[in-house]
Amino acid sequence: MSHGLPLDLDLDRLRRCGFPEVVFGAGKTVEEVLAAAQRLHAEHGRVLVTRAAPEALQALSAALPAGRAFPRSGCFSSGAPEPDCGPVGVVSAGTSDEPVAEECAVTLQARGVRVLRFSDCGVAGLHRLLRHLDELRTCQALVVVAGMDGALPSVVTGLVDLPVIGCPTSVGYGVASGGRAALGTMLASCAPGLTVVNVDNGFGAGYAAATIARRSR
Amino acid sequence: MSHGLPLDLDLDRLRRCGFPEVVFGAGKTVEEVLAAAQRLHAEHGRVLVTRAAPEALQALSAALPAGRAFPRSGCFSSGAPEPDCGPVGVVSAGTSDEPVAEECAVTLQARGVRVLRFSDCGVAGLHRLLRHLDELRTCQALVVVAGMDGALPSVVTGLVDLPVIGCPTSVGYGVASGGRAALGTMLASCAPGLTVVNVDNGFGAGYAAATIARRSR
Amino acid sequence: MSHGLPLDLDLDRLRRCGFPEVVFGAGKTVEEVLAAAQRLHAEHGRVLVTRAAPEALQALSAALPAGRAFPRSGCFSSGAPEPDCGPVGVVSAGTSDEPVAEECAVTLQARGVRVLRFSDCGVAGLHRLLRHLDELRTCQALVVVAGMDGALPSVVTGLVDLPVIGCPTSVGYGVASGGRAALGTMLASCAPGLTVVNVDNGFGAGYAAATIARRSR
């Protein structure tokens, strides 16, 4: 390989300074997840693992006893800093959406953001959502997690003047299967200002909300 | 053709007694629409034409001066009876959904059902919908017409204990184009009891709501 | 949370008065299903569970011995009232559609509606359907359950002057897999007055038909 030093030095300028201490656990063996997590933890003093299998969570808990496993979402987090910004609200529609909401909340906390959780706020029971209106409006940003019809983010965005990120989930059957209906309605929303992430991408929604919250201090 | 009378007589038993005096105008020439409408009007004393082109509406108004044309939706109705049941509420989200909502309302009236219209009730401005809550609850059934995100029927169904029919419209662009997003979210709705018709099918939604209302007397 | 009493009181007005005693069992543990069912049963004296796993049905039968489990559809119902309205007809095309038809019938019964079942009425054997024509016409509403080609609801709707709800099922392979073909043909039906629910949503179809039947008394 013949290219010289000058380009190498410049390439470092292309590195993004942010939060690289994440291991995406899906499709990796327990050993691979563990090795990657230990290496990142050694380098940075913190690590976030997402989509880890139960055995990987066990291995992580044994190897990094100061960390915490979140079995519902398959997350493991160690070295999360004290929250110094936020809060960001994580609103979810139904109990089946909880794993994705948890992945989102854990990601926010791993980036030092305080989180408020609002669960079971589906639009079929509007009074449950409206009860939280004042508190929702105190947040720096909101992530709204919903499967099935995915109508919740449109309703929430119409009620607040905040950055709102819609996160569809794969919960549902028939036309909703795989999150298609929820994704579609969120992207098509009439409520201006809503942005969207991929189905089940609680990590991405939390990461983006954290980036917003960190700059809102 | 050799089959005898007995079958012919029985076949009449397969006829549906309902409301056959409808002409679907799309894809027909002005002459064809006019001829069909005049024949039905002569037989039944009433006729409903949907999806007629402007020239067809003009020809119908000239030929059947007691009737009324609805240019926004391309409908023409003559001989509609005095309403003797209802009301059915027709709720719509945005101004672009009005043509479909009008087709629905004209169909209901053609079948003798009283109609209440609730316009501009999109979920991004929830207060506009909730203002009508008491009146919505007085209806025998509701048709909720919405394009774009199509979230309105889910919200409305969660607020009333009535038969609700969701009618998606083709209003929208990107993932919403052709009514796909709206149709998906309505079918996937978490609000129990919502049923759905094809995109832009204001006639079908109105016909079904009229069948319900007529039996609710 | 700082908002005052007046809003709280008004929020109760947003509650829908209907039939909230339902547990959607899919994706919940046996313990979660059982706890939810027992809580609702204690509050309301009745409960309907849908899409429960076999172990959940066993646990429910043990805990609520007055109730009845329906293993084919994964339903459990306790405290269903004596039927005081109806009947609603539940028509199904093939034997593989029976679980969805059963979920629909159980839901209707849980809401106090009398049910008539018409099985094995697929359009490929039209004489089997037509044999029931008179009885079908005595119903307050019909739910027509069909997978594969999903043609049955169009045919039935053309024969009666009743509210008809089409319920596609995920039975089928190739272009029919997941219920796509059946859903499409039902939404596109030329028979006016047919409305549709999501694939496999026997609960939703039954709930909507019950709402119609209850108002038809």
Place this chain on the structure above:
Amino acid sequence: MSHGLPLDLDLDRLRRCGFPEVVFGAGKTVEEVLAAAQRLHAEHGRVLVTRAAPEALQALSAALPAGRAFPRSGCFSSGAPEPDCGPVGVVSAGTSDEPVAEECAVTLQARGVRVLRFSDCGVAGLHRLLRHLDELRTCQALVVVAGMDGALPSVVTGLVDLPVIGCPTSVGYGVASGGRAALGTMLASCAPGLTVVNVDNGFGAGYAAATIARRSR
């Protein structure tokens, strides 16, 4: 090009002996259509043109005055032989399906097959179809043309013991647009023995039915 005579001679064995005298007019200029039609007519004494624009039909009628133009379907046929086999029944659901049905019938006649037409037989009015049952059963094969819900071929196939070819049309809107719903339900049909062609492919359906009828003599 170096390959010798022997291969050339064998290649002639790959030619299909059938009915090559067809010009597909779509996307061709009037001149191109005319030239191709005249060349085939000169060679074979007959020609069939499909999907020709009105100007092309005019030019064809002027150049080949013994032929006949079918403006509804854009067909032109000259030199069609006296029918010596059949009949094949062409059944259509609604008036908007007529152009495709006409293309099918003209194709059959161009191949010397006698045609019986059964129009306006949509499943929403079953008595209209059943009235023709005896006559349908006298045919050698049936082509059933339907748009919108496309349910007609399933019903017809269940009533006869004949080769039935379903031809979906692009008539319809919403989920039916472009013929998607009709195509899906035909392919998914529970009625054994139904085969299907592409949307609007009246020519292909007629060609296949003619191949069957010619061998049924």
Place this chain on the structure above:
Amino acid sequence: MSHGLPLDLDLDRLRRCGFPEVVFGAGKTVEEVLAAAQRLHAEHGRVLVTRAAPEALQALSAALPAGRAFPRSGCFSSGAPEPDCGPVGVVSAGTSDEPVAEECAVTLQARGVRVLRFSDCGVAGLHRLLRHLDELRTCQALVVVAGMDGALPSVVTGLVDLPVIGCPTSVGYGVASGGRAALGTMLASCAPGLTVVNVDNGFGAGYAAATIARRSR
């Protein structure tokens, strides 16, 4: 149920006289399959079962020892008559398409049609197909079974002057998964006269080819 005798009598006229002795085994228990097969066998002296699980095949072989099980395709056939018409050619592209081709061949034989099998004829090795050209042309009809690219039926139809039925299979991955690519190319074929059945529907293709062959005697 109040309708009188005359209709009942006429309904028998709606029965299709054909080949009703078939059990579709998918989604049925071993007991259900066995009971249905035994009942049909007792009534008609023959039965065809498709898509049966291995245990069902075992039970059928034990109960109807004169029959034959076809494990690759999950078929069981008993009482098939001596072939008195045909032959019909069943052409398949690759070894993974064999189960569908076998289901097709067994169906043809169950209806008394002689079958010729042409395997491993994928278009990527054209010489293997062309070697059989003369024999293909002796058939009354052809069924061409292909997954992946599904190009074979277009090529075959261009070489013969026979009824050809394309049967796509779900063999393939990526864009081919579930048979989508194969189905699309077959429906879109430029070779006139090709008709198509649903993905993996070897039974339907064989049934249709048998109907053609039986009338070609």
Place this chain on the structure above:
Amino acid sequence: MSHGLPLDLDLDRLRRCGFPEVVFGAGKTVEEVLAAAQRLHAEHGRVLVTRAAPEALQALSAALPAGRAFPRSGCFSSGAPEPDCGPVGVVSAGTSDEPVAEECAVTLQARGVRVLRFSDCGVAGLHRLLRHLDELRTCQALVVVAGMDGALPSVVTGLVDLPVIGCPTSVGYGVASGGRAALGTMLASCAPGLTVVNVDNGFGAGYAAATIARRSR
């Protein structure tokens, strides 16, 4: 309508305080657009119109001479405040993406946000993007507009530690037509923190970025 004052008062609490002075011009007549714009301008001293036809832009310029029309995107803006926050970068891939990028920039400016434009930065010419790296990193947030392959937002997000909103455009043909490919790749992006809006929704992307920027002061 019978509900009393207390609810009405509370409903005002559901209004979102934000930026309601927008007219979506698509599907409205010139008169409707003009009337809505004049009303909003009279109430709020400012108005933004999007997706207006050329004639509507002319009428708006005549009626509100202090405003400015943007013909490429069909926008009209009057009363936009001096920018007091930002900047937000609007990055676009190709010249065909300019109308959407302009709609986005005009929206940002209408909400008082300073805008930096980076055009012609498609990934096929990476050096053009990297040239702007330092300047991109000075922004409060980025909107990245791209059609065809839509790969640009993934690349940009990997280079900065900022909120990035991807806006796919409908530019493209084949698999890219309607923006499908671009939308898919943006939602699937491996670069954490990217959120997405509907195809061609420059207004929504700009609105969301403005909400972020306004809170970043």
Place this chain on the structure above:
Amino acid sequence: MSHGLPLDLDLDRLRRCGFPEVVFGAGKTVEEVLAAAQRLHAEHGRVLVTRAAPEALQALSAALPAGRAFPRSGCFSSGAPEPDCGPVGVVSAGTSDEPVAEECAVTLQARGVRVLRFSDCGVAGLHRLLRHLDELRTCQALVVVAGMDGALPSVVTGLVDLPVIGCPTSVGYGVASGGRAALGTMLASCAPGLTVVNVDNGFGAGYAAATIARRSR
């Protein structure tokens, strides 16, 4: 903008040395196309314009009289070098595929590659393709252009030991509309070594084939 010289210099290393003298004419005004073409021609002594409207072709011919316009495909090429490599074969299935094939051939010639054209080689008439077999095998690479069923590239790839690029076209209706069926079957091809470009992308196919041919010298 503060970044210093060293990065700028390195960025030049990211430029691709290839063939940048191309103007994509779609969606550009005549003036824009002309200006871009003249600028590139002045800089490089050659230019290729694709997808230009007829008026743009006229303007280009007037401004660059040494160039040549190709109206069927909307191409304009000036300064194409004498061919010094190749040949590359451009095989097309039907006459409607000619515009895409022409765009491909013009692109190849603009890059100095000799082109052999093989037209009207659809798989429904295999003898027409096989007649050219020897000549096809003399090429350095092949581009195979086909719409409708798109089966041709699979067949061709099975006959040669060359790089083959499949280029689907949007020719077709029903399931073939927009080139979907053709694209699917090409990607799913069983013939190893076939690669594919976007629908109608004659330029891309030609560009890639030229890159291969230039390295084959």
Place this chain on the structure above:
Amino acid sequence: MSHGLPLDLDLDRLRRCGFPEVVFGAGKTVEEVLAAAQRLHAEHGRVLVTRAAPEALQALSAALPAGRAFPRSGCFSSGAPEPDCGPVGVVSAGTSDEPVAEECAVTLQARGVRVLRFSDCGVAGLHRLLRHLDELRTCQALVVVAGMDGALPSVVTGLVDLPVIGCPTSVGYGVASGGRAALGTMLASCAPGLTVVNVDNGFGAGYAAATIARRSR
């Protein structure tokens, strides 16, 4: 079968001379894979097996001890020649794409092509890709393997003047599931000269790249 010798002889001319010693292991039993591999190895002295199950790999290793199994991709190769051309670069985005990249590399080596591997080059960390720029430019051709957003091939193609083949993988969830997003963006790429294979088709990509490389000597 009556056709004579001359055709048979000519058919041999249709054989493609290339690399037929490949067994596609998916959907075959261990015995079938082993038998096919042994037969090819005996005939040609080499064999490549792809998509073999672990047990098949074991059996192959036992039967052909000179060969090598690649468990990650399910490949087995025996008798691969010493590389005499290349190199071809195989670039992959993430660790989950490794199995497909390995299948590609093994295929190249089996055809005698030298391979350079570039792993972990996803566009979210551009500096990792650019570090390899000089080496990438020394290759005869590149295969770029990427799942999720699939943006890598567009970026790479913009940096080199080489034949580049994009190979999407099925890695991903939501809109990326099954490789849909990656496939779409690659086909839609703005970077001229990129061609694409089916999702996960590392064999096809490697085969095509080998054909190019073999002719580049």
